[in-house]
Amino acid sequence: MASTGDIQLRIPRQLLHDLRTPLSPILGYSELLIEQMREKGYEEFIPFLEKICAAGHQLNELLTNNFESETGDPAQDEHSGPATDC
Amino acid sequence: MSRILLVEDNEMNRDMLSRRLQRRGYEVLIALDGEEGVKMAQAEAPDLILMDMSLPVIDGWEATRTLKASAETKGIPVIALTAHAMSTDRDKAMEAGCDDYDTKPIELARLLGKIEALLKTQNDGGTAGEHGVVQ
Numbered sequence: 001m002a003s004t005g006d007i008q009l010r011i012p013r014q015l016l017h018d019l020r021t022p023l024s025p026i027l028g029y030s031e032l033l034i035e036q037m038r039e040k041g042y043e044e045f046i047p048f049l050e051k052i053c054a055a056g057h058q059l060n061e062l063l064t065n066n067f068e069s070e071t072g073d074p075a076q077d078e079h080s081g082p083a084t085d086c
Numbered sequence: 087m088s089r090i091l092l093v094e095d096n097e098m099n100r101d102m103l104s105r106r107l108q109r110r111g112y113e114v115l116i117a118l119d120g121e122e123g124v125k126m127a128q129a130e131a132p133d134l135i136l137m138d139m140s141l142p143v144i145d146g147w148e149a150t151r152t153l154k155a156s157a158e159t160k161g162i163p164v165i166a167l168t169a170h171a172m173s174t175d176r177d178k179a180m181e182a183g184c185d186d187y188d189t190k191p192i193e194l195a196r197l198l199g200k201i202e203a204l205l206k207t208q209n210d211g212g213t214a215g216e217h218g219v220v221q
Contacts, residue, residue, distance in 0.1 A: 020191060024099050
């Protein structure tokens, strides 16, 4: 499978929006559950939730780094970057 | 307790973000579309509005323009929320009158920083007694 560095994906703008939309609840609920598991002392579930969260951030970074604007320039997303909430 | 109006048509995003904000001590009001968002802002006078831009009935840009054109709601800070990532989307939101802009998926710490900054500005320059105390 080619790496993201090898392939510049042309993702239509609306498709990028539609792919990012379900990422919000995936990341948000997993972060919320991590907080609640810590509060309740259910530490054994946290690593699984952190994996879900990290996978979601990885997907978001993939979308951000491979999105090309209509002009061919990469989208200037001030919010791209490594995961911080997981 | 500061009151935030969340205008969001996506059920999962609405539920997730309202829960996370409530856990941080905010009272969260909900509207499902742009028209309801405008009506609720007029009726409830929230301290801040989180406005999804892709909304049914009327979109977030039009809803924001309506709010900013009215004397009773123009002082309420509006943060645009969108899954669109282009700089032109940010420009469009600011031109509609939004006070700030954030992209989805939401990074909660970043969004909370923007909320708190706008609420502080509102309380420093506005009528703090009318809108409550910043958390």
